[in-house]
Amino acid sequence: MKTAIVWFKTDLRLEDNETLVKAIAQSDQIIPLYCFDDSQFTTTSYGFKKTGSFRAQFLLESSQDLDNNLRQLGSGLIIVKGKPEVEIAKIAQQYKAFKVFAKREVAYEEKNTERLVQNELFKMRCELETFSTSTLYHAEDLPFSIKDIPDVFTNFRKKIEKESSIRTIFDKPLLINSPQIPEAAFPKLNDLDLKFQAIDSRAAMHFKGGETEASKRLNYYFFQTKKISTYKETRNGLVGADYSSKFSAWLALGCISPRFIYHELKKYESNFGANESTYWLIFELLWRDFFRFMFKKHQSKMFQASGINSEKEIPKAVSEKLLKNWVSGNTNVDFIDANMIELKLTGFMSNRGRQNVASYLCNDLKLDWRYGASYFEQQLIDYDECSNWGNWAYIAGVGNDPRANRYFDIQKQAVVYDKDKSYRNLWLNS
Ligand SMILES: Cc1cc2nc3c(=O)[nH]c(=O)nc-3n(C[C@H](O)[C@H](O)[C@H](O)COP(=O)(O)OP(=O)(O)OC[C@H]3O[C@@H](n4cnc5c(N)ncnc54)[C@H](O)[C@@H]3O)c2cc1C
Numbered sequence: 001m002k003t004a005i006v007w008f009k010t011d012l013r014l015e016d017n018e019t020l021v022k023a024i025a026q027s028d029q030i031i032p033l034y035c036f037d038d039s040q041f042t043t044t045s046y047g048f049k050k051t052g053s054f055r056a057q058f059l060l061e062s063s064q065d066l067d068n069n070l071r072q073l074g075s076g077l078i079i080v081k082g083k084p085e086v087e088i089a090k091i092a093q094q095y096k097a098f099k100v101f102a103k104r105e106v107a108y109e110e111k112n113t114e115r116l117v118q119n120e121l122f123k124m125r126c127e128l129e130t131f132s133t134s135t136l137y138h139a140e141d142l143p144f145s146i147k148d149i150p151d152v153f154t155n156f157r158k159k160i161e162k163e164s165s166i167r168t169i170f171d172k173p174l175l176i177n178s179p180q181i182p183e184a185a186f187p188k189l190n191d192l193d194l195k196f197q198a199i200d201s202r203a204a205m206h207f208k209g210g211e212t213e214a215s216k217r218l219n220y221y222f223f224q225t226k227k228i229s230t231y232k233e234t235r236n237g238l239v240g241a242d243y244s245s246k247f248s249a250w251l252a253l254g255c256i257s258p259r260f261i262y263h264e265l266k267k268y269e270s271n272f273g274a275n276e277s278t279y280w281l282i283f284e285l286l287w288r289d290f291f292r293f294m295f296k297k298h299q300s301k302m303f304q305a306s307g308i309n310s311e312k313e314i315p316k317a318v319s320e321k322l323l324k325n326w327v328s329g330n331t332n333v334d335f336i337d338a339n340m341i342e343l344k345l346t347g348f349m350s351n352r353g354r355q356n357v358a359s360y361l362c363n364d365l366k367l368d369w370r371y372g373a374s375y376f377e378q379q380l381i382d383y384d385e386c387s388n389w390g391n392w393a394y395i396a397g398v399g400n401d402p403r404a405n406r407y408f409d410i411q412k413q414a415v416v417y418d419k420d421k422s423y424r425n426l427w428l429n430s
Contacts, residue, residue, distance in 0.1 A: 002027040003095050007088060007102040008034045008077070011133050011254035012062045013211040014069055016169035018131045023101035029177045031095050032070050034063050035088060036081040037113065041192045046374035053194040054347030054381045058209040060186055062253050065210025067184045073173060076181030081191070085116035092126045103254070104130035106292055107385040108300040135289045136258040136282070137164050142293070149293050151308065152402045156293070157286050169260050200345035202426055205241040207249045207348070207381050214250035218261065221245050222268045232277040236352045238423040244350070245281060248382035251288070258285045291390030294400060302389045305368060307398030314398060315366050322365045326357070327375055335414035336360050338427035347381035352417050358395040359408035369396035
């Protein structure tokens with residue numbers, strides 16, 4: 001009897017999950033496993049938690065949904081908590097697994113954890129096999145080697161659009177053969193050193209974790225409301241659920257794959273027509289891919305003050321007072337404060353808001369950008385290491401922005417994007 005473990009991480013889904021499909025194909029029975037990694041719930045050297053309560057809640061919901069969906073197919077999810085290299089090795093030994101199947105990582109810390117797990121498994125002659133499952137374009141289909149990936153997005157996009165294609169999806173398995181999986185023991189927020197925080201009722205959206213909810217949102221945004229057909233015109237909005245797709249949180253935990261979104265979009269386009277808006281969602285998903293591949297190329301540099309641009313002088317000091325005022329929405333710049341309050345009370349902020357508050361921290365307050373990135377890491381429901389640190393480095397001028405010294409004039413931005421002040425009134429007048 002060949003038993004394999006499927007180690008779920010930020011791929012909490014059954015649809016289009018190559019790791020799961022390959023594990024099923026190569027073994028007689030599988031053990032689905034999720035490890036709440038203690039290191040993800042510590043406080044960083046910047047003074048912020050790695051995971052705040054909004055995202056932890058979303059993660060709990062997502063893993064519970066995965067457990068439910070697995071049980072419907074005859075399996076279930078084993079939940080462990082601790083160091084992955086210890087906990088996964090224990091389960092591998094208990095079930096005499098011949099292999100652990102998992103998603104392949106690109107970012108520095110995640111890659112390190114992957115290596116530690118592999119070393120422990122190696123000691124018991126158990127293999128770790130990984131699969132690239134989080135991007136729209138498969139890593140092996142890129143028209144350049146990793147070291148030659150262009151550092152400028154437009155060059156990356158043009159070549160990839162011309163020379164690569166997007167693979168088809170892996171169908172969700174219909175049945176899974178597993179031994180009796182004991183009822184999953186999910187941690188409570190307290191066990192993760194966190195307290196429940198209710199999302200403010202003014203939130204753009206009340207995100208609920210899991211593949212089931214991700215698929216509902218996609219159906220809503222595409223087929224029920226056809227909002228996708230006006231996405232390009234609305235995407236710079238600030239108020240409400242539908243100015244943008246809001247797919248990010250589900251994408252970050254892998255409750256939905258970008259490739260699945262792409263193929264659903266193609267169905268939508270063949271029924272209701274393609275236009276600039278339908279294309280633009282793919283364009284944005286390409287940004288997501290771009291940052292992932294940049295992390296593969298530049299590795300830990302994206303977490304360093306000078307990023308991939310060692311020439312640029314950047315402030316390394318931080319004024320605690322200025323940082324505190326920025327975090328709590330007390331800068332006296334109303335557009336910045338409204339955005340920071342939204343983030344604090346809901347775990348979400350629009351893309352337009354993120355660009356402005358990040359630029360303000362770097363260019364106006366002149367603080368070390370990594371404090372801002374670290375606060376976002378704690379606070380965002382949709383936190384994703386590559387998209388977050390990549391975008392922050394970009395705005396700080398140490399990443400992939402070909403334009404030196406990009407500056408957001410906050411007052412001007414507020415006038416253009418919040419002309420009638422409805423956004424600022426929503427968050428500042430309470
Ligand atoms: C400073 C800063 C930090 C950010 N941190 C994160 C983060 O931690 N996680 C995250 O998912 N996005 C991050 N973004 C990108 C972007 O702001 C969010 O993806 C977007 O606001 C999420 O809302 P949406 O799903 O409705 O986006 P939509 O506009 O509907 O876009 C569709 C999808 O495209 C991708 N996308 C869109 N814009 C970007 C972008 N600039 N970079 C990478 N991917 C993009 C996302 O996966 C998004 O879900 C950050 C942007 C900035 C400027």
